[in-house]
Amino acid sequence: MVGLITVCIKELKDNFLSKRFIIVFLLIYLVGISTATLSIQAIASVAYSLSSESFLFLRIFTSTTGLLPAFIFFVSYFGPIIGILFGFDAINSELSSGTLTKVLSQPIHRDSFINGKFLAGLITISIIYGSITGILIGIGIYYFGGPPTLDEFLRILFFIGLCVLYTVFWMNIGILFSIVFKKVATSALASVAVWLFFTFFIFLIANFIVNIAFPITDPTLLFNEEFLAKRQELQQMILQFSPEQLFEIVTIVILTPTIRTISPIIGMETSRIIPNPLPIDQSIIIALPYLMILIIMIFICFAISYILFMKQEIRSGAI
């Protein structure tokens, strides 16, 4: 335990003092505050026409003014970059500088090192999201003239947790590559490549597979609702491998209490839906399967990193 705590505290110090992280912090604060302030002002200007059940505070994160994307999409795009920044050189930079050998020849368990780094990253990321969300709620209270309801507050807490989980997933990808690749530049590039793949290329791949599975052989098929639903279902299934998609689905469900289902809805059924907001536990139940996939992905990623690290030869040079 002594090793774990010592490594963790040192990493935290490093995180908060290094220039790299100060730049990241500033960037997040700047973009976060500007996107959210714009949407808060837009919401506040029409707030009088909204009912008390319109979840003003949740809209801070989901609504867009057209000038900038909503805060959740900002997190969805830049969260991975932040996560990768915290992880991509975690192990290999210490291996090449020789500090890894030094630390591991002290009386600490080998896993304390990687666990300490992970924990420090987790804490730092939590502080980033916790503080920015806190600031936004504060701005919201100022404009809306009242605090969020308990339901809203719980949903926002859940949302912070989600942002942290999502970013930690990408941090784990970075850590994993920092163990696999000896060079910092390689691990950074590999992490970014994975991010690009899940952010952009997975759509291409999903389209490709859908077109093979359900080819539009006949223009009349475009009006066949059942056929289109099948296509959409398959596409969604493939997209669910992307952490971005998972994150967006779960956050939208949590932050939009009126959402009752995620699966593609066929015309007939939509007419029967009453847009009543759900209580938070019901929203969580809807989001749960997607949330579980995200959590499992984090665990798998960390487990692989952990095993590789425990087996890694710690020397930088040749035999």
Place this chain on the structure above:
Amino acid sequence: MVAIEAINLTKKYGEIVAVDNLNLLIEEGEIFGFLGPNGSGKTTTILMFMGLTEPTSGEAKVFNLNPLKDSLKVRRIVSYLPENIGFYEDLTAKQNLEYVAKLNGIPYNEYSKRIKELLEIVGLSQEMNRKVGEFSRGMKQRLGIAEVLLKDPKLIFLDEPTLGLDPEATELVLNLIEKINKEKGITIFLSSHLLHQVQRVCKRVGIFVKGKLLAEGTIDRLGKEKLKEAYFNIEVKVLEKMEEALEIIKKIDEVKNVEIKDDLIIIKAENDIRPKIAKKLIEENFSILHLRLKEYTLDEIYKQYFEEE
């Protein structure tokens, strides 16, 4: 008490055998020189004693503890100074040492005092609050020595501690090594390929080439052993008619082998037959320009060991 023991210690990386059946015994309080060329498996051996690499077979023991099973106990009493000592370059010398002290679980009031003392010993107390990134290699090496002493170890592994240092810094480091051995009775395992330096501080050495321990013992004994095997090499140069001179020398009984190399006649003989050669050549009216017995320096003895494999 036995500080280090290796029993048939072997480490393979795939097909490559890095350490091949090493058997070694080092007593507490010794300075043991572990000599070998680059890539001979010295570092791998040390890593196995530190419990940082698992042996393929055989056993490594440090103070009768297994470095893998009792890794924490071993690392509490054993320090390791790697070949390329790593420091956090953004931190000061003092902060670097503090981190290691904390990892060792040394309480604050104890380590703050000890760090000051150690920096004094290695002559870096003026530099205490400078970032390590600004340090020269020699300063880093001295800081490394302060760092390995921090946990008050019973045994220190030094991996090429004088590599890349100028003569003055080398002298400083070697003196420090002798000092800590004498004053604190710390056992020192010094791995190096720089023979002169090892020779200066170590009483006992092992010669380690391509994963095998070829010889082990005091430097005097190793030198004598090797000299006994070697022939006497004599160089001769005559003014003209080299070939004829060669034929004459060949007829001397003690001569084992004669050859001409770069207008020198090189003679391998069982003993020093310079008078005999001179006499014969003069009798035959040769003008001798050069006659010399090539002596072995200790370097050459080591070189022979290294080349044999």
